[in-house]
Amino acid sequence: MSNVKLGATLFCYGTEYARFEYDFEECVKKAALAGAQGYEIVATQMIPSYPNVSDEFLGKVHALKEKYGIGPVSYAANNDKGMRNDRNLTDDEMLADAIIDLKSANKLGCKVMRVQYMMSPEAFERLAPYAELFDVHCGIEIHNPETPNSPNMQRYLEVIKRTGSKYLGFVPDFGFLSVQPNKPQWMKALKAGVKEEHLQLAAKLRRDGVSQEECIQQVMAAGASPAIMPAIAGMFGFVQFHDEKDLPELLQELRDILPYSFECHGKFHYLDEACHEASIPYNEIIPVLIEEGFDRYLICEYEDELYCGGTEFTKRQMIMEKKLLGIK
Template sequence: MNTAHQIKRGVSFYSYQEEYFLRKMSLEDCVREAAAIGAFGVEIIPEQSITGYPNPGEDFYRQWNGWMEKYGTTTVATDLFIDTKRYPGRTMTTEEAAESVRRDLDIAKRLGARHVRAIINTPPEVMEACASYAEALDLKLLLEVHAPFHYEHPWILRHLEVMHRLQSPALGFMPDMGTFVERFPRVMSERALRDGARPHLVELAVETYNNHGDVHGLMDTFNYMGANPVELGVARIATFMTAQDPRSMLEHMPYIHHIQAKFYEMTDEGVEYSIPYEKIIPVLIEGGYDGYLSSEYEGNRHIQDIYEVDSVDQVRRQHLMFERLLGEDRTIDVAAAAAAGGSNV
């Protein structure tokens, strides 16, 4: 595999949400841990992680900048949400939504970020209304491409029309690698079994998905078979996930500036169980991608009923995989990093 590239490694602090919520990790711990594994590009969700959001105060920004300098990290991206149903009985107007986005763009600028993730439900009209504002701040406002959406989906095509028409350097994509799920995540199917799903229905959903069968008929099929709510949830998951070809990114690479490297389970063998990074990373290299792979661990919610979640270990494993696939010479010694204070977990 060609390993000549400029791809860099980072972490979305969404990955550490379990430990952060339980106060096992502080925000500084998240920064420290990312640096310890060589993931120097950090991605933060202000609404989730910043006390006092959207107005944390000058002391917070000074502290944040101090951490970036102390640990040698860079704020690469922030994630914004947009609650279009905030007001009872009506949807936000375009201008109200745009004002919400501009507020988050201001926060991103103060944090030193380069990219801002616009959640998938952000209307194209809002992206258009905010493009010039993002340009003025020298930020890129990037639409999340998240399952079950893909580059041929009508919603994404509407956004592409805006991007092509405006030709604004501020607009682009932030693909979520959860659009390339080749195998039904076993952390999800095993959780369903523990929650009361019958094995034959779980097996049907998993086999249908893995064999690229008619997942859209599963909900009706499960209804006819007297499925319980947990089983219907498994069928719903199968319709929500997608197994797109990673090469679908190549046509749109000029608009792709940041990657959310979704993963559900890093195995003892050093691979992601469901998402074929061994196919994804060569595509990114071929396309000349030079941004960050930002870890986004989402397996926590599916195992927390039976195991103590160790997001730190899972993220470390993913970065060992990244090092191998990216052809990096240096190998992280996880035990040494922990001994050196990489995390307090």
């Protein structure tokens, strides 16, 4: 049996939360019922006093831990360099914001903080002593369309190796291992009147490595509905996918950075009733975690492109992960 710990980001229930169907407590409760041993909190989404953590909110977190048996293990920071309308934030300003996030993560008892790559490698390097001071491990999120070997991520790896800090590392998001088109976007395109053959053509062109512009030209020349555009944008953007023949190389990239990874994000977009994720090959990914002895948190993370809520899909994701990990 694997030593991987299972968690869930409360972002899984973001749709229900935004619709006022769930409050913070209900999100924690649903994560516990799904089988999470701990949860990630997206700070800007669910901390009323963000960027600080009030004593009142901290008390609620402790009370819910007593009630449901799980508490926050990961703090998802939003490193937003576009907060001003006249210029991007400087490295000094990004660092200052991240230090406040570290303080809040520490107060909540989180040992991991997700950092986004809008924070430059230079600022990330300067974060190390503060991470050590607050005893919070800072992981740059490797999110589609980035992969561990992409030039941008390699710059962070250089920082991690050069500093030797045990508090700087990665949080790989398994979306970068997608090998099929995003099913929710595909479903929405079909509902909007796009023909299956035109979606298949777009997917083939994406696999063939053509540019997004050329893909659009060829698909539109074939008579596709303009409603296909969001699906094409996804294929070339944050939910892009790789050819299955490239999967072994991508899995090796994952192996290479696991020793520097403080947690993993188990991204999912759509699971059928058999608990099979439509585009991310978990039957290939989970064995890598087991073989490499990964013993930290695998955080379920649902992206609700269908706006249907994450409750049922999060349950299915947990069932699938437990089966693959050999957890009863």
